[in-house]
Amino acid sequence: MNTKITTLNKLPVNETGFIYDIQCSENVKRRLLDLGIVKNTCIKTILKSPSNGLKAFSIRGSLIAIRDEDSSSIKIYIK
Amino acid sequence: MGLTKSSMGNTLLNSNIKFNKNQNGFTIALAGNPNVGKSTIFNSLTGLHQHTGNWPGKTVSNATGHCSYKNTDFLLVDIPGTYSILSDSQEEEIARDYICFGNPDATVVVVDSTCLERNLNLVFQIMEITDNVIVCVNLLDEAKKKHIKIDLNLLSELLGVPVVGTIARKKKSLNNLLDTIYKVCNKDIIPKPKKVRYLPIIENKIDLLNSKLKELFNISPNLHRWISLKLLDDEQTIIKSIESHLNINLSNNVSINNIKSDIEEEFSHIDITKSNFKDIITSSIMQRAEQICDDVCTFENSNYSNRDRKIDKILTSKTFGIPIMILFLGIIFWITIVGANYPSQMLFSFFGFIQEHLLSFANYINCPPWLSDMLILGVFRTLTWIISVMLPPMAIFFPLFTFLEDLGYLPRIAFNMDGFFKKCCCSGKQMITMCMGFGCNAAGVVGCRIISSPRERLMAILTNSFVPCNGRFPFLITIATIFIAGSYTGFTGSIISTIAVLFVIILGIFMTLIISKILSKTILKGIPSSFVLELPPYRKPQFGKILVRSIFDRTLFVLGRAICVAAPAGLVIWIFANIGINGESLLNIIANFLNPFASLMGLDGYILTAFIFGIPANEIVLPIILMCYLGNGSLVSLDDTFAIGNILVQNGWTILTAINVMIFTCLHFPCTTTLLTIKKETGKWKWTFLSFIIPTICGIILCMFTTFVYNIFV
Numbered sequence: 001m002n003t004k005i006t007t008l009n010k011l012p013v014n015e016t017g018f019i020y021d022i023q024c025s026e027n028v029k030r031r032l033l034d035l036g037i038v039k040n041t042c043i044k045t046i047l048k049s050p051s052n053g054l055k056a057f058s059i060r061g062s063l064i065a066i067r068d069e070d071s072s073s074i075k076i077y078i079k
Numbered sequence: 080m081g082l083t084k085s086s087m088g089n090t091l092l093n094s095n096i097k098f099n100k101n102q103n104g105f106t107i108a109l110a111g112n113p114n115v116g117k118s119t120i121f122n123s124l125t126g127l128h129q130h131t132g133n134w135p136g137k138t139v140s141n142a143t144g145h146c147s148y149k150n151t152d153f154l155l156v157d158i159p160g161t162y163s164i165l166s167d168s169q170e171e172e173i174a175r176d177y178i179c180f181g182n183p184d185a186t187v188v189v190v191d192s193t194c195l196e197r198n199l200n201l202v203f204q205i206m207e208i209t210d211n212v213i214v215c216v217n218l219l220d221e222a223k224k225k226h227i228k229i230d231l232n233l234l235s236e237l238l239g240v241p242v243v244g245t246i247a248r249k250k251k252s253l254n255n256l257l258d259t260i261y262k263v264c265n266k267d268i269i270p271k272p273k274k275v276r277y278l279p280i281i282e283n284k285i286d287l288l289n290s291k292l293k294e295l296f297n298i299s300p301n302l303h304r305w306i307s308l309k310l311l312d313d314e315q316t317i318i319k320s321i322e323s324h325l326n327i328n329l330s331n332n333v334s335i336n337n338i339k340s341d342i343e344e345e346f347s348h349i350d351i352t353k354s355n356f357k358d359i360i361t362s363s364i365m366q367r368a369e370q371i372c373d374d375v376c377t378f379e380n381s382n383y384s385n386r387d388r389k390i391d392k393i394l395t396s397k398t399f400g401i402p403i404m405i406l407f408l409g410i411i412f413w414i415t416i417v418g419a420n421y422p423s424q425m426l427f428s429f430f431g432f433i434q435e436h437l438l439s440f441a442n443y444i445n446c447p448p449w450l451s452d453m454l455i456l457g458v459f460r461t462l463t464w465i466i467s468v469m470l471p472p473m474a475i476f477f478p479l480f481t482f483l484e485d486l487g488y489l490p491r492i493a494f495n496m497d498g499f500f501k502k503c504c505c506s507g508k509q510m511i512t513m514c515m516g517f518g519c520n521a522a523g524v525v526g527c528r529i530i531s532s533p534r535e536r537l538m539a540i541l542t543n544s545f546v547p548c549n550g551r552f553p554f555l556i557t558i559a560t561i562f563i564a565g566s567y568t569g570f571t572g573s574i575i576s577t578i579a580v581l582f583v584i585i586l587g588i589f590m591t592l593i594i595s596k597i598l599s600k601t602i603l604k605g606i607p608s609s610f611v612l613e614l615p616p617y618r619k620p621q622f623g624k625i626l627v628r629s630i631f632d633r634t635l636f637v638l639g640r641a642i643c644v645a646a647p648a649g650l651v652i653w654i655f656a657n658i659g660i661n662g663e664s665l666l667n668i669i670a671n672f673l674n675p676f677a678s679l680m681g682l683d684g685y686i687l688t689a690f691i692f693g694i695p696a697n698e699i700v701l702p703i704i705l706m707c708y709l710g711n712g713s714l715v716s717l718d719d720t721f722a723i724g725n726i727l728v729q730n731g732w733t734i735l736t737a738i739n740v741m742i743f744t745c746l747h748f749p750c751t752t753t754l755l756t757i758k759k760e761t762g763k764w765k766w767t768f769l770s771f772i773i774p775t776i777c778g779i780i781l782c783m784f785t786t787f788v789y790n791i792f793v
C-alpha cells in the first residue's frame with residue numbers, strides 16, 4: 001500500500017491521516033496522550049483558525065484545537 | 080457565568096475544600112473528563128447551583144453538597160474535569176489529588192457517551208487507584224441524536240464495574256445512579272474492575288515492585304499497583320504528591336531505587352525508555368478502549384456531527400469569524416442598552432418618590448435633620464441609585480451571555496483569537512477567562528487556573544481587570560446612553576451607545592494583548608507554550624433555566640451586594656461630604672487636591688476621588704460622583720437618568736470627560752476582592768501590586784493622550 005509520511009500541520013482540511021510518531025516536548029506529549037492520541041489514531045483536519053496558527057482536528061469523536069508549533073512535531077501517515 | 084454568592088467575591092477566597100470526609104454517611108466523588116456534565120449531575124442531586132457551562136474547565140475547584148437517599152446521607156464532591164490523572168494544569172491537579180488521595184467511598188466517573196473511547200482512558204486510570212468505581216454514561220440524549228447506541232450491560236461486564244446511563248438534564252434519569260451509588264456504598268454491589276493488562280514484561284515488573292511495597296510500607300494494598308506503575312514511569316510530580324499524602328519516602332529508599340535501576344537496565348535492552356513508557360501504557364489503554372467501544376457501540380450514522388461542522392465553518396471562517404464575534408457582542412450590548420433604559424428610568428422615579436416621602440416622614444416625626452440627611456440622602460440614596468443603575472442592565476446582559484456560553488461559543492472565541500494571543504506569547508484560553516471577567520474579575524482570576532503554563536496564567540491574571548466586570552459595565556452603559564448618545568434618542572441613540580461600549584471593550588482586549596506582549600518581553604519572558612483546547616459540540620441552551628437562574632441569582636446578588644457594600648459606603652461618603660475643616664468638606668479638600676492631576680487626564684478631582692473611594696466596590700463610583708456634584712448644587716433628587724446627564728453637564732462634563740471616564744472605568748485598579756484573590760492565586764504581593772499598577776498606568780496614559788489630542792483639535 002502507498003503510504004506517505006508528513007506532519008500533522010500539513011494535513012489539509014477534510015483529509016484524514018494516522019498518527020505515526022509524537023515528537024513534541026514532554027508536556028505537550030502527555031497532554032496529547034491524555035486525549036487518546038497514540039500511534040495509529042485516526043485524525044482529520046476540520047477547521048482553521050481565522051487568526052492563523054492553529055487548527056482543529058477531529059480525534060476519537062471530539063474536536064481538538066492544536067497550535068501549529070505542536071502539530072508540526074506530530075508525524076502522521078496518509079494511506 | 081459565575082455570579083452567585085458562592086462563586087465570587089470573598090467566598091472565593093476560602094473555597095478550597097480539599098479532603099472533606101462525610102462523618103455520618105458516605106462520600107462520593109464525581110470525576111470525569113471536562114464538560115461531560117458532572118456539575119449538572121451534582122446540581123440535580125444536591126439541589127445546589129454550581130455553575131455549568133458548555134466549555135471545558137468551567138469548574139476549577141472542588142465543591143461539596145449533600146443529598147440523601149433511603150435515609151442515607153451522601154456527601155457529593157464535584158471535582159474539576161480532567162483528561163487524565165497525569166495532569167499539568169492547576170485545576171486538574173486539584174482533581175488528581177482528590178481522586179488519588181481523597182479516598183471517597185465511591186468514585187462516579189462520568190463519561191460522555193458520544194466519545195466513549197477517549198473517556199475510557201480516564202476510567203481505566205481511575206480503576207488503577209480504586210475499586211469502588213461507578214461509570215455513569217451521560218449525555219445519552221445526544222448519543223441518541225447522533226444515532227450512537229451503547230450496550231450498557233455489556234460495557235459493565237467488560238469493565239467489571241457498575242454502569243449507569245443518564246441524561247443529566249432530566250432529573251428522573253438520575254434515580255438509577257443514586258440507587259447504584261447506594262448499593263456500592265453498602266456493599267450490595269462489589270465492583271471488580273477489570274484493569275488493563277500491559278505488556279507482560281511491564282506486568283512482571285509491576286508485580287516485583289508490588290511485593291517490595293507490601294514489604295516496606297503499611298499502605299492500602301489497592302494502591303500498590305498504581306504506585307508501582309508510577310515508579311516505573313518515574314513521574315516525579317506524582318511521586319512527590321504520593322509521598323506527601325501517604326507520608327512515605329519512595330525516592331530515597333535504597334531497595335526501591337536498586338530495583339528501579341535494574342529494571343531500567345533491563346528495559347533499555349528492549350527499547351522501553353523513560354520517554355516512550357507513557358506511550359506504551361497509553362497505547363495499551365487505548366487499544367483496550369477501542370476494543371470495548373467496538374463491542375458496545377453501534378454507529379448507525381457516521382456523519383453525525385455534520386450540523387456542528389457547518390456552523391463551525393461559518394463561526395470560525397477566515398472572513399466572517401471575527402466580525403461575527405464582534406457582531407454577537409454588539410447585539411448583546413444593544414439589547415442590554417435598549418432593554419435597560421426604561422426599567423432604569425422607572426426605578427429612578429420610583430426610588431425618588433420614596434425618598435421624598437421618607438424625607439417628609441422624617442420631618443414629621445421630628446427626626447434631627449443631620450440624622451435623616453445621613454440615612455436618607457447618604458445611605459438610602461446611594462443604595463437606590465446603585466440598584467437603579469445596575470440591576471436592569473445586569474438582568475438583561477447575563478442571561479444573554481449565559482446563552483452564548485451554554486451554546487458552546489466561548490471555546491470558539493478562544494479558537495478564533497488564539498493566533499493573536501500567540502503573537503503576544505500567551506494563551507488563547509485567556510479569552511475565556513476574560514469572558515468570565517465580565518461577570519466578576521475575581522471569578523475571572525480564579526478561572527485562569529485552566530491555563531496550564533504558569534507564565535501564561537500570570538499574564539492572564541494580571542490583565543484580567545481590563546475587562547469591565549459587572550460593577551463597571553452598567554456604569555459604561557449609563558454614560559454611553561446619557562452622554563455619548565446625547566441628543567440622539569431612539570434607535571440611532573442606542574446604536575451610538577452600543578458602538579461606544581463596544582469600542583471600550585475592544586480597547587480593553589487590545590490593551591490586554593499589548594500589555595501581554597510587553598510583559599512577555601520583560602518580567603515574564605518566555606515563548607508561547609502549547610495550546611490544546613477541546614471545542615465542545617453545540618448544545619441547545621436551557622432557556623427557562625437560564626432565565627430563572629440568572630435573573631434570580633443576579634437580582635438577589637445585586638441587591639445583597641448593594642446592601643452590604645453600598646450602604647456603608649454611602650454613609651462614609653456622606654460623612655466625608657458633610658464634615659470638614661473650616662467649612663470645606665473633606666471630600667472637597669481631597670477633590671481639590673487631586674484636581675490638577677485629574678485635569679491633565681481630562682477628568683476632574685471628584686471623578687478621581689470617586690474612583691479611589693470605589694476600590695472596595697466599583698459599583699459606587701457613579702453614586703459618589705453624583706453625590707459630590709449634588710453636594711455643591713441645588714438639586715436633591717433625581718427623577719430619571721436624564722437628570723443625571725444634566726447634572727454632569729452642569730458640572731463641566733464634555734464629550735471628552737465622558738470618553739475618558741469610560742476609558743478609565745475600563746482601565747484602572749481592580750477592586751479589593753479581586754486584588755485579594757490575585758494575592759491568593761499567585762501567592763505573591765508582587766503580582767498583586769503589578770495587577771494594581773499596570774491597568775492604572777495604562778488608564779492614566781490613555782486618558783492623557785485623548786485629552787492631548789482633543790485639546791489640539793478643539
Ligand SMILES: Nc1nc2c(ncn2[C@@H]2O[C@H](COP(=O)(O)OP(=O)(O)OP(=O)(O)O)[C@@H](O)[C@H]2O)c(=O)[nH]1
Nearest residue numbers: 114115116117118119131132136137138160246247
Ligand atoms: N443535552 C444534554 N446536555 C447536558 C447533559 N448533561 C450536561 N449537559 C450540558 O453539558 C454542559 C456541560 O455541563 P457541566 O455540568 O458544566 O460539565 P462539567 O463536567 O461539570 O464540566 P467541567 O466543570 O468543565 O469539567 C452544560 O451546558 C450542560 O447543560 C445531558 O445529559 N444532556
Ligand SMILES: [Mg+2]
Nearest residue numbers: 117118137138
Ligand atoms: Mg463542572
